Amino acid sequence: MFYKLPRFNYYRVTSLNEALKLVNELEDFKVVAGGTDLVMDLKIKRYIPKNIIDISRVKELDYIVDEGDKIRIGALTRLQEIVDSPIIREKAYVLAEAVNQMASWQIRNMATIGGNLCNASPAADTAPPLYVLNAELKLVSVEGERIVPVTKFFHGPRKTELKKNELLAEIIIPVEKDAGASAIKLGRRNAFTLSIVAVATLVKVSDNKFADVRVALNSVAPTPVRAPSVEKALIGKEVSLEAVEEASKLVVNDIKPISDVRASADYRREMSIVLTRDSLLRSLERIGLKLGGEE
Amino acid sequence: MALVEDPYALLEKWLKAREFIVVGKGIERADAFDKAIGKARFVEDYFDKGVLFVKQVLSEEPHAILEGIDYSEALKIPKVVGVFTAQDIPGENQVGYALPDQPLLAEGKVRFHAEPIALVAAEDIDAAFEAVERVKVKYKPLPVILDPLEAMNRTDVLVHEENGSNIAFRTKVRKGNVEEGFAKSDVIVENEYRTHHQDHLYLETEGALAIPDFEGRITVITAAQYPHLAQSIVARVLGIPMSKVKIVIPYLGGGFGGKDDEGPLVAAKAALVAYKTGKPAFLMYTREESLRIHPKREATIIHYKSGATKDGKLMAIEVKIIHDTGAYTNRGPFILWRASVHASGPYYVPHAKVDGYCVYTNKFPQGSFRGFGNPSVQFAAEAQMDELAKKLGMDPVDFRLKNLLRPGQTTITNQLLDHSVGIAEAVEKLAKKMGWWEKRKAFTEYNKRSKRYKRGIGIGVAWHGISTSRGVPDWSNAYIKIDKDGSVTVYTGIMEMGQGSPNSSHRQIVAEVLGAPLDVIKIVFGTTDAPDTGATHASRGTSIGAIGVLVAAAKIRERLNKLAAELLNARPDDIVIANGKVYVRGNESKSMTWQELIKQAYARGVDVSATGYFFLPKGKFDDAKGQGYAYPAYSYVAVAVEVEVDTYTGRVRVLKAYPALAAGRIINPVQVEGQMEGAIAQGLGYVLMEQFVFDEKGRVLNADMTDYVVPTALDVPVVEKPVYVEDLFKYGPFGAKGVGEMALIPVPAAISNAVSHALGIRVTRLPLTPENVYFMIKKK
Amino acid sequence: MKISFTLNGRRVEVDVEPNEVLLDVLRLKLGVKSVRRGCERAECGACTVLLDGKPVYSCTILAPMVDGRTVETVDYLASNGELKPLVEAFVKVGAIQCGFCTPGFLLTAYSLLRRNPQPTVEEVKKAIEGNICRCTGYQKIIEAILLASKLYAEKRSERKEG
Incomplete structure (x- = not known):
C-alpha cells in the first residue's frame, strides 16, 4: 500500500526455453525468481523496468544433483533447500553454513541461489562460499551456453557477466576431498x-x-x-x-x-x-x- | 449505617486485604485469544473502500524558510480531492504539548528534514502518491544546526527566532551545598556521558481514520495513548468544542510512549481532512515516515561529578544534563524535569546541584519513550556509582547498599519518603539470589586467564516517580455499571497497547473488589466515552488508572454488602462475595449467587453504577530551586546482567539478566514478567544495536527496518524470574505502583557496567555496537 | 489480470495489477486482516503467511506469483483447529502483549512444529529469527512454542489411542 511499485508488463514462463526466448526478445526487463530482492528494489525504485519475467515456476532449474565429483545446483533452488539438503551438507557444507546465516526462514523459503548471485549485491552471502569452492556458473541463452568461474561473474554492484539475453541456469560445485x-x-x-x-x-x-x-x-x-x-x-x-x-x-x-x-x-x-x-x-x-x- | 463513599477510606480498606481471590495471580488476559487468532482489530483494519486516502508532503530541507507551496498541479489529478496546508486549519495550528512551539503543519519555516508541510487527500491510493510528487514547495535554506553543544552557544542561527536562544527550557535542583559536600568527600569522580536517540519501532505505525458524523461531530479511530488528549488536540485544530469529537482507540500495535506524542497529531491530521471534505479520511505513516517524523528517545550529554567519603557514603553530586530536543520541545521540558529530579539515582545524597538544558537542533523532536529521560541519566549515575566504588575499593553492590534510599530519607528534591521504599531490600535479595559477589570474583578470575573473551557482571539500580512530576495535577477515574444479568462493564480512558492493564489488572481488581466472576467483567477502554482517566503512559495504566476502577468497584461493593446483609440477615462486614458467590462468613449455607444479588439490587433500588474519581494529593514544589514534593511515590528496579565481550570483534553478548522490582503490589505476575522481559529486550536493543545515522544535513540515512535494527529472538538473554519486594503504595490499587517502564531504565547502566567490568574500561558513551566497542578497546 | 489461488481452503479469484504485492491483495481486496503490515520491507515478519505450507513474507511476493498456489493465514488454521495447541500455549504463558506480531509468530511456529515436532530452544529461536516482536522480549514466545510442541504431541497420542 505504501510502496508504489512501478507499472510493468508481467510475463510468466514455465520452461527455460520460454524464458530464454523472452529475454532474447524483450527490452527493459527484470527477471524475478524468488522476488525477495527484486520486489524490494522495485519498491525503492532502484529499478523501473517495463517488463517483469517471472521464472519462479521453471521447475527444470530447481534441483540439487550429486554427481560424485561435482554437485550441480539449479539456479532456482531455494536457499532453505540448500540449507536442508543432505547432499550439500555432506559435500559442500560451507555453502549450507553460509546460507543458514542469510536473512530469515521466510526469505530463505522464497529466495533462490541464482537470485542472490544475479542481484549482485556486494553483500551477497552465497558468494564467499562459492568463491572458495571454486564454483562455476552455467549461463545460457538462445545461442547456447557457457561456463564461467563464479569469481568472474560479478562486475560491480548490481552488475554481472550476464549478457542481456542470458540467464544463470546452474551452479556447479567441484567436490573437494580432504x-x-x-x-x-x-x-x-x-x-x-x-x-x-x-x-x-x-x-x-x-x-x-x-x-x-x-x-x-x-x-x-x-x-x-x-x-x-x-x-x-x-x-x-x-x-x-x-x-x-x-x-x-x-x-x-x-x-x-x-x-x-x-x-x-x-x-x-x-x-x-x-x-x-x-x-x-x-x-x-x-x-x-x-x-x-x-x- | 452510612455507606462509605470516600475514596481515601475505600483505598485504605482494600490496601489492608491480605487474602486474595484473583489479585496476585497470573490470570490470562481477556484479549489474548482474539489477538492470537488475528481477530483483534487495529487502526488500519478499519480502512475500507470509499475512505479518502491521505498522504503527507514532507520537508526536503532540514531548516528553511517556506517561501511557497504550489499544489495546483496536484489538484489536476482527477481523483485528488484536496491539498491542505497550515492555511486551511480552521482552529489552531499550534499543537505543542509543553510549550507553544510546534505547528501541526509547518508554517513560515521548516525545522527538520521530513517535517510535515501539507496533506494530500485522494479517492485512491495511487492518486494520493502521484499528488504528493506534484506538490512543489519552495524553500530558502537556512544554516543547519545539529550539535546541541554548538546550538547552546550560538544565537546567529536560531531554530526558533522568537525564543531568542536555542535553549528552549532549563531546570534546576539545589539541595544542600555541593561545595561543602565535595569538600567532605574523600573520593571524587567526574565524567561526561553521551546517549543517543532510540526509535520505539512499534510494529504498527501511526495511523488514524476520521469519520465526520451528524451535527458537525467527528469520530476518530486513532492509535493514541490518551483518548482525551487526542480529543482536545483535534478540537483545538478544528476549532470546535471537545464534545463534538469522539476518540476511539482500538488495539494498538505497540506504543511505548511514541503514540502518546504522535497519536493526537495523526488524529488531528486525519480529522482536518475529514472536516474539510465531509468524507471519512485515513492517514497512516509508512515505516519510513514513522522513523523520520515521530519524536524519539532523547539524545543526551551528561556531565556528572560525584563525591563520597572513604567509608562509602555519597556526599554530593553536580550534574549538567543537556537534552537534544530537536526541532520542537514536544514533551521535552517534562522529560528534562524527570531526568533532573532523578539524577542522583535511588540514593540518599545530602548535597545536590543539577542543571538541565533542553536544546533545539534541526532534528526530529525528542519525545516520550519508556523511561522518559530516566534511562540516560541513570546510565550516568550508575556509571558514577561503579567508579566511586572502584576508587573506594568496594564492591559495587556493597557500595550501593550503603547509599540506597530507605523510608524516612529525603530525595535530592528534599522530598521525604515516608513509605513504599523497598529498593535496598530488593537489591540485597537479588544479589544473594544470583550470587553476585561470587560471580563478580569468578568473572574477574576468568578474565585473567582468557585473552579474547572477557566476561563482566554489572548492575543498574533505578527509580521512577509515579504520576506526573511536581505539582502537575493528576487523577484517576472510571465508570462501572452492572447490568441486570450481573454482567459488569468498566469504562476507562486507559487504553490497550500491549501492556495489558485493562485486560488483565483492571479485570482482576474488579473481580477482587466486587467478587463478580472474571468472565462477566468487560472493560471498555481507550475511548472518550469513558471519563478522562489521564494517559496510558508513565507506567500509570494500573498504578494510577486502576485507582478509579478500584474506587468505583469499592463503592458498589459497599452497597452490595449492605444489600446482601439485609437479604441474608447478617452484618455487612460479614458478607463475602467471591467468584460470583455471595455468602456469610463462617456460614456458607446462607448464600446466593451474584446474579441473584444484582437482580435484587435492581428490584430494591440499589444503584449498581458508580464513578471512581480520585485526585492525587500532591505537595508543594519550588521550580526555581527544584525542591519539594516531586512524585506521590517511586517505583524501584534493579537489573543485573552477565555479558561476554569478544575483544577481537567488539561484539557484546548479554548472557543472562536478573531483575528485581519494588513496585508495590504485583497484581498479575505473568504480565509483570512480560513487561520486565520486554523492557530488558528493548533496553538491550538500545544499548547494543539501535541507532540513527544522520548525514551532514540531519537527514536520517537508515529510515527502514533493514538498517534500523532491533533485537531478534537470537539476540536476547535469558531473563530470570524477577525478585519482588511488595512495598505497598498507599494510594495505589491494592498498593500497586508502576511497572511498564521500569526494567528498561537500568538496562543501559547494567550492560555498560558489565562491559566496563569485563574490559576494565569505563563506558561513557552509547551505543555499544561491535564497532564502537572494538575501537574503545583499541584506543586503550 | 485475474489470478486464482486457494486461500484458506477455498478457491478465490481476484483481479490484480501485476505490481501489487500479496499483502495488499489479502488485506485490501480479500479482507484478510490478520496479515499485518509492519515494515513492507521483508524485515519484520508481521505479514507472514503460509505459501504452499511454508512461511513467507507476503509483502515481497508479487500477486501473480501466487496464481494457482495455496495461501493460508491464521484465521483459517485457528478455525479448523490446526492451531489450537499453539493458541492455547500463547495465551497460557503470556506470550501475547500488543498482539500485532502474534499471527505471524503462530504461522512460523506452526510450520516449525510440523517440520520438527520437538525442537530445542535454539531451533525455536532460529526459526523465529525473521519475526520481530517489540513487546515480549521473545522469552514467553519461545516458552509457548515449546509448550505447544508438548500439546501437539499429547494430541497425537490421544488420536492414536482413540
Missing part, C-alpha cells in the same frame, strides 16, 4: 541482518603444510572478492597459528571497504582480518587441526 572449509558472518545483530563482513575459507593440508588455501569475503569491495594475498602467503607454509594470524593481516591488500550506515571502512578492514583468521582456524579444525587461538 578440505576444511567454513563461513563466518559478522552483522549488527546475531540474526537476520546484512553483513558488515562475511568470510569463507577453504584449506587443504599435506605434510602439515598448507597445500591449498582459498579465502573470500563480501561487503568489503564493490563485489565479493578472493583474498590472493592471504592465500599466497600461506600456501606451502607450515601450519601454525602464527602463520594464520600473520597471513590474515594481508587481507587488507585485497579489499577496498567503504563506510556506510552499517559500518565504517576502518572497522570492515579490521574485521576482515579477524574473520579471515577465525574462519581459517575453523576450517583447519574441520580437518582435525586444532591450533588454539580461542583462548
Whole structure:
C-alpha cells in the first residue's frame, strides 16, 4: 500500500526455453525468481523496468544433483533447500553454513541461489562460499551456453557477466576431498541482518603444510572478492597459528571497504582480518587441526 | 449505617486485604485469544473502500524558510480531492504539548528534514502518491544546526527566532551545598556521558481514520495513548468544542510512549481532512515516515561529578544534563524535569546541584519513550556509582547498599519518603539470589586467564516517580455499571497497547473488589466515552488508572454488602462475595449467587453504577530551586546482567539478566514478567544495536527496518524470574505502583557496567555496537 | 489480470495489477486482516503467511506469483483447529502483549512444529529469527512454542489411542 511499485508488463514462463526466448526478445526487463530482492528494489525504485519475467515456476532449474565429483545446483533452488539438503551438507557444507546465516526462514523459503548471485549485491552471502569452492556458473541463452568461474561473474554492484539475453541456469560445485572449509558472518545483530563482513575459507593440508588455501569475503569491495594475498602467503607454509594470524593481516591488500550506515571502512578492514583468521582456524579444525587461538 | 463513599477510606480498606481471590495471580488476559487468532482489530483494519486516502508532503530541507507551496498541479489529478496546508486549519495550528512551539503543519519555516508541510487527500491510493510528487514547495535554506553543544552557544542561527536562544527550557535542583559536600568527600569522580536517540519501532505505525458524523461531530479511530488528549488536540485544530469529537482507540500495535506524542497529531491530521471534505479520511505513516517524523528517545550529554567519603557514603553530586530536543520541545521540558529530579539515582545524597538544558537542533523532536529521560541519566549515575566504588575499593553492590534510599530519607528534591521504599531490600535479595559477589570474583578470575573473551557482571539500580512530576495535577477515574444479568462493564480512558492493564489488572481488581466472576467483567477502554482517566503512559495504566476502577468497584461493593446483609440477615462486614458467590462468613449455607444479588439490587433500588474519581494529593514544589514534593511515590528496579565481550570483534553478548522490582503490589505476575522481559529486550536493543545515522544535513540515512535494527529472538538473554519486594503504595490499587517502564531504565547502566567490568574500561558513551566497542578497546 | 489461488481452503479469484504485492491483495481486496503490515520491507515478519505450507513474507511476493498456489493465514488454521495447541500455549504463558506480531509468530511456529515436532530452544529461536516482536522480549514466545510442541504431541497420542 505504501510502496508504489512501478507499472510493468508481467510475463510468466514455465520452461527455460520460454524464458530464454523472452529475454532474447524483450527490452527493459527484470527477471524475478524468488522476488525477495527484486520486489524490494522495485519498491525503492532502484529499478523501473517495463517488463517483469517471472521464472519462479521453471521447475527444470530447481534441483540439487550429486554427481560424485561435482554437485550441480539449479539456479532456482531455494536457499532453505540448500540449507536442508543432505547432499550439500555432506559435500559442500560451507555453502549450507553460509546460507543458514542469510536473512530469515521466510526469505530463505522464497529466495533462490541464482537470485542472490544475479542481484549482485556486494553483500551477497552465497558468494564467499562459492568463491572458495571454486564454483562455476552455467549461463545460457538462445545461442547456447557457457561456463564461467563464479569469481568472474560479478562486475560491480548490481552488475554481472550476464549478457542481456542470458540467464544463470546452474551452479556447479567441484567436490573437494580432504578440505576444511567454513563461513563466518559478522552483522549488527546475531540474526537476520546484512553483513558488515562475511568470510569463507577453504584449506587443504599435506605434510602439515598448507597445500591449498582459498579465502573470500563480501561487503568489503564493490563485489565479493578472493583474498590472493592471504592465500599466497600461506600456501606451502607450515601450519601454525602464527602463520594464520600473520597471513590474515594481508587481507587488507585485497579489499577496498567503504563506510556506510552499517559500518565504517576502518572497522570492515579490521574485521576482515579477524574473520579471515577465525574462519581459517575453523576450517583447519574441520580437518582435525586444532591450533588454539580461542583462548 | 452510612455507606462509605470516600475514596481515601475505600483505598485504605482494600490496601489492608491480605487474602486474595484473583489479585496476585497470573490470570490470562481477556484479549489474548482474539489477538492470537488475528481477530483483534487495529487502526488500519478499519480502512475500507470509499475512505479518502491521505498522504503527507514532507520537508526536503532540514531548516528553511517556506517561501511557497504550489499544489495546483496536484489538484489536476482527477481523483485528488484536496491539498491542505497550515492555511486551511480552521482552529489552531499550534499543537505543542509543553510549550507553544510546534505547528501541526509547518508554517513560515521548516525545522527538520521530513517535517510535515501539507496533506494530500485522494479517492485512491495511487492518486494520493502521484499528488504528493506534484506538490512543489519552495524553500530558502537556512544554516543547519545539529550539535546541541554548538546550538547552546550560538544565537546567529536560531531554530526558533522568537525564543531568542536555542535553549528552549532549563531546570534546576539545589539541595544542600555541593561545595561543602565535595569538600567532605574523600573520593571524587567526574565524567561526561553521551546517549543517543532510540526509535520505539512499534510494529504498527501511526495511523488514524476520521469519520465526520451528524451535527458537525467527528469520530476518530486513532492509535493514541490518551483518548482525551487526542480529543482536545483535534478540537483545538478544528476549532470546535471537545464534545463534538469522539476518540476511539482500538488495539494498538505497540506504543511505548511514541503514540502518546504522535497519536493526537495523526488524529488531528486525519480529522482536518475529514472536516474539510465531509468524507471519512485515513492517514497512516509508512515505516519510513514513522522513523523520520515521530519524536524519539532523547539524545543526551551528561556531565556528572560525584563525591563520597572513604567509608562509602555519597556526599554530593553536580550534574549538567543537556537534552537534544530537536526541532520542537514536544514533551521535552517534562522529560528534562524527570531526568533532573532523578539524577542522583535511588540514593540518599545530602548535597545536590543539577542543571538541565533542553536544546533545539534541526532534528526530529525528542519525545516520550519508556523511561522518559530516566534511562540516560541513570546510565550516568550508575556509571558514577561503579567508579566511586572502584576508587573506594568496594564492591559495587556493597557500595550501593550503603547509599540506597530507605523510608524516612529525603530525595535530592528534599522530598521525604515516608513509605513504599523497598529498593535496598530488593537489591540485597537479588544479589544473594544470583550470587553476585561470587560471580563478580569468578568473572574477574576468568578474565585473567582468557585473552579474547572477557566476561563482566554489572548492575543498574533505578527509580521512577509515579504520576506526573511536581505539582502537575493528576487523577484517576472510571465508570462501572452492572447490568441486570450481573454482567459488569468498566469504562476507562486507559487504553490497550500491549501492556495489558485493562485486560488483565483492571479485570482482576474488579473481580477482587466486587467478587463478580472474571468472565462477566468487560472493560471498555481507550475511548472518550469513558471519563478522562489521564494517559496510558508513565507506567500509570494500573498504578494510577486502576485507582478509579478500584474506587468505583469499592463503592458498589459497599452497597452490595449492605444489600446482601439485609437479604441474608447478617452484618455487612460479614458478607463475602467471591467468584460470583455471595455468602456469610463462617456460614456458607446462607448464600446466593451474584446474579441473584444484582437482580435484587435492581428490584430494591440499589444503584449498581458508580464513578471512581480520585485526585492525587500532591505537595508543594519550588521550580526555581527544584525542591519539594516531586512524585506521590517511586517505583524501584534493579537489573543485573552477565555479558561476554569478544575483544577481537567488539561484539557484546548479554548472557543472562536478573531483575528485581519494588513496585508495590504485583497484581498479575505473568504480565509483570512480560513487561520486565520486554523492557530488558528493548533496553538491550538500545544499548547494543539501535541507532540513527544522520548525514551532514540531519537527514536520517537508515529510515527502514533493514538498517534500523532491533533485537531478534537470537539476540536476547535469558531473563530470570524477577525478585519482588511488595512495598505497598498507599494510594495505589491494592498498593500497586508502576511497572511498564521500569526494567528498561537500568538496562543501559547494567550492560555498560558489565562491559566496563569485563574490559576494565569505563563506558561513557552509547551505543555499544561491535564497532564502537572494538575501537574503545583499541584506543586503550 | 485475474489470478486464482486457494486461500484458506477455498478457491478465490481476484483481479490484480501485476505490481501489487500479496499483502495488499489479502488485506485490501480479500479482507484478510490478520496479515499485518509492519515494515513492507521483508524485515519484520508481521505479514507472514503460509505459501504452499511454508512461511513467507507476503509483502515481497508479487500477486501473480501466487496464481494457482495455496495461501493460508491464521484465521483459517485457528478455525479448523490446526492451531489450537499453539493458541492455547500463547495465551497460557503470556506470550501475547500488543498482539500485532502474534499471527505471524503462530504461522512460523506452526510450520516449525510440523517440520520438527520437538525442537530445542535454539531451533525455536532460529526459526523465529525473521519475526520481530517489540513487546515480549521473545522469552514467553519461545516458552509457548515449546509448550505447544508438548500439546501437539499429547494430541497425537490421544488420536492414536482413540
